[in-house]
Amino acid sequence: MELWEVLQVSPIYMIAVSYFMGNLLFVGSMKPVCLIVLGMAGSGKTSFVQQLTSKLHSTNKPPYVINLDPACREVPYPVNIDIRDTVNYKEVMKQYSLGPNGGIVTSLNLFATKFDQVIKLVEKRSTNTDLAIFDTPGQIEVFTWSASGTIISETLAALFPTVVVYVIDIVRSVSPVTFMSNMLYACSILYKLRLPFIVVMNKIDVVRHDYAVEWMRDFDAFEAALSNDSSYNANLSRSLSLTLDEFYKDLNAVGFSAVTGEGFDEFLAAVDAAVVEFETEYCPEYERLKKLQMEARVKHKAKQMKKFEEDVESEAVGGDSINPIFLNNSNLFSAEDERMASKSFHEFLEEQRKKQQSKSNNAPS
Ligand SMILES: Nc1nc2c(ncn2[C@@H]2O[C@H](COP(=O)(O)OP(=O)(O)OP(=O)(O)O)[C@@H](O)[C@H]2O)c(=O)[nH]1
Numbered sequence: 001m002e003l004w005e006v007l008q009v010s011p012i013y014m015i016a017v018s019y020f021m022g023n024l025l026f027v028g029s030m031k032p033v034c035l036i037v038l039g040m041a042g043s044g045k046t047s048f049v050q051q052l053t054s055k056l057h058s059t060n061k062p063p064y065v066i067n068l069d070p071a072c073r074e075v076p077y078p079v080n081i082d083i084r085d086t087v088n089y090k091e092v093m094k095q096y097s098l099g100p101n102g103g104i105v106t107s108l109n110l111f112a113t114k115f116d117q118v119i120k121l122v123e124k125r126s127t128n129t130d131l132a133i134f135d136t137p138g139q140i141e142v143f144t145w146s147a148s149g150t151i152i153s154e155t156l157a158a159l160f161p162t163v164v165v166y167v168i169d170i171v172r173s174v175s176p177v178t179f180m181s182n183m184l185y186a187c188s189i190l191y192k193l194r195l196p197f198i199v200v201m202n203k204i205d206v207v208r209h210d211y212a213v214e215w216m217r218d219f220d221a222f223e224a225a226l227s228n229d230s231s232y233n234a235n236l237s238r239s240l241s242l243t244l245d246e247f248y249k250d251l252n253a254v255g256f257s258a259v260t261g262e263g264f265d266e267f268l269a270a271v272d273a274a275v276v277e278f279e280t281e282y283c284p285e286y287e288r289l290k291k292l293q294m295e296a297r298v299k300h301k302a303k304q305m306k307k308f309e310e311d312v313e314s315e316a317v318g319g320d321s322i323n324p325i326f327l328n329n330s331n332l333f334s335a336e337d338e339r340m341a342s343k344s345f346h347e348f349l350e351e352q353r354k355k356q357q358s359k360s361n362n363a364p365s
């Protein structure tokens with residue numbers, strides 16, 4: 001049965017479940033660690049997932065792998081959940097008259113409405129898998145700046161230890177300006193998602209990543225690399241490098257080759273450290289934010305209740321000027337009865353008077 005058939009639930013149900021899930025506490029590290037693999041187009045995300053999966057299979061710890069790229073031609077690793085089984089990317093483009101990027105965003109949005117089912121499937125594997133790996137589309141902004149990306153990352157982080165793996169192409173980053181652009185993007189994602197972050201410097205079989213590590217540790221080295229370049233971009237990179245100092249300080253970066261598998265052990269060590277960071281820093285922060293959100297909600301409710309009470313009160317006070325009108329006529333039926341009764345009495349008197357008069361007129365003189 002295809003996942004699309006399994007996932008026949010309404011978006012409202014999904015939102016309700018997500019809300020419920022979001023209110024659950026992450027309990028211990030018995031659950032698989034979720035790795036969200038992000039990176040610029042062609043940086044080697046899919047190859048990285050492939051290498052990681054093959055290594056983990058060979059150590060008898062097969063991961064649970066989810067492909068979130070609806071537009072990829074083929075998936076070169078054994079995939080457990082494939083977005084392409086759920087959403088027909090080409091059909092989405094056709095039916096919604098979208099281009100390739102819009103098609104990817106919409107496909108991911110459609111898939112996000114079914115994400116509670118993915119969570120259930122990952123949870124089912126909790127006992128026999130340590131890692132759940134999410135391969136994402138090449139158009140990085142599709143995941144990082146879309147509603148679906150936020151739903152997916154926040155839902156995962158509410159339930160599992162979740163780590164962002166940012167893959168950079170170390171071959172294409174030898175230019176300091178390109179390196180800086182890549183790092184700025186990484187920094188923006190870190191501050192947006194606020195999850196433990198590992199930078200994977202991929203393709204070290206072609207170019208060693210030592211130069212990048214040096215640039216991150218030593219501003220003078222980066223400055224020296226830029227010395228021959230006086231363009232606007234170079235000047236901007238120079239100033240930004242100082243700004244990114246704080247970001248570089250605690251950054252977990254490992255060299256990796258998705259072709260040879262070099263860097264696998266260092267990467268696993270980095271994941272272990274990231275999980276500790278998740279438990280010690282992210283979870284308390286998540287709880288703090290949740291508490292703040294709850295407090296804000298309670299305050300908002302109290303404010304609304306007060307406003308409601310004030311409205312009711314002002315209606316009652318304002319009613320004083322109106323009430324006398326209504327009070328005089330409060331019982332319209334009895335008032336009318338009284339009026340009718342008094343009218344009949346007058347009539348009665350009038351009749352009596354007339355009778356008396358006619359009697360006296362008829363009386364013999
Ligand atoms: N030499 C070398 N080539 C690599 C490595 N990783 C990936 N590649 C090559 O880089 C190209 C892009 O790799 P992919 O894995 O498709 O990259 P991706 O980030 O998934 O690409 P998109 O999903 O399109 O964004 C392919 O030709 C890979 O063979 C690596 O570690 N070393």
Ligand SMILES: [Mg+2]
Nearest residue numbers: 045046069138
């Ligand atoms: Mg890919």
